[in-house]
Amino acid sequence: MAIQEDSVIVTRVSAPNSYGAVVIGGTFDRLHNGHRLFLKAAAELASHRIVVGVCDGPMLNKKQFRDLIQPIERRIHNVEDYIKSIKPELVVQVEPITDPYGPSIVDENLEAIVVRLSSPFLISLNYL
Numbered sequence: 001m002a003i004q005e006d007s008v009i010v011t012r013v014s015a016p017n018s019y020g021a022v023v024i025g026g027t028f029d030r031l032h033n034g035h036r037l038f039l040k041a042a043a044e045l046a047s048h049r050i051v052v053g054v055c056d057g058p059m060l061n062k063k064q065f066r067d068l069i070q071p072i073e074r075r076i077h078n079v080e081d082y083i084k085s086i087k088p089e090l091v092v093q094v095e096p097i098t099d100p101y102g103p104s105i106v107d108e109n110l111e112a113i114v115v116r117l118s119s120p121f122l123i124s125l126n127y128l
Contacts, residue, residue: 014112016045019046019111019112021049021050021109021112022042022049022114023050023052023103023114024114025052025053025102026052027075028052029075031075031079038114039082042114043083043086049093049109051093051103051104052094053095053104054095055097056072056098059099080092080094
């Protein structure tokens with residue numbers, strides 16, 4: 001887990017099942033090994049529920065080859081199926097997101113947000 005403290009990012013690895021509910025987001029187009037590793041890392045941290053925001057609408061506007069991105073329904077289905085295949089006991093909530101924050105700023109039961117350290121989202125969360 002990474003936490004920004006006074007403009008310094010501190011990285012800490014949390015034990016499996018450390019958080020009841022975890023959230024993650026991405027486009028998840030044509031699910032590949034990088035996506036699987038990211039989703040697996042988030043699922044391993046969750047003991048009860050994982051929430052996945054899948055980019056749609058305006059979140060895709062700046063994507064290269066936007067017209068080739070799989071339909072939202074297919075991407076949601078693929079993410080849900082993968083998570084259930086690796087950790088079937090989790091409650092899996094996958095939904096489209098049309099802004100960078102999705103459910104992370106409205107779901108009061110979320111305990112952890114999993115992002116890449118290079119994500120601009122990591123910095124912007126600090127200001128919410």
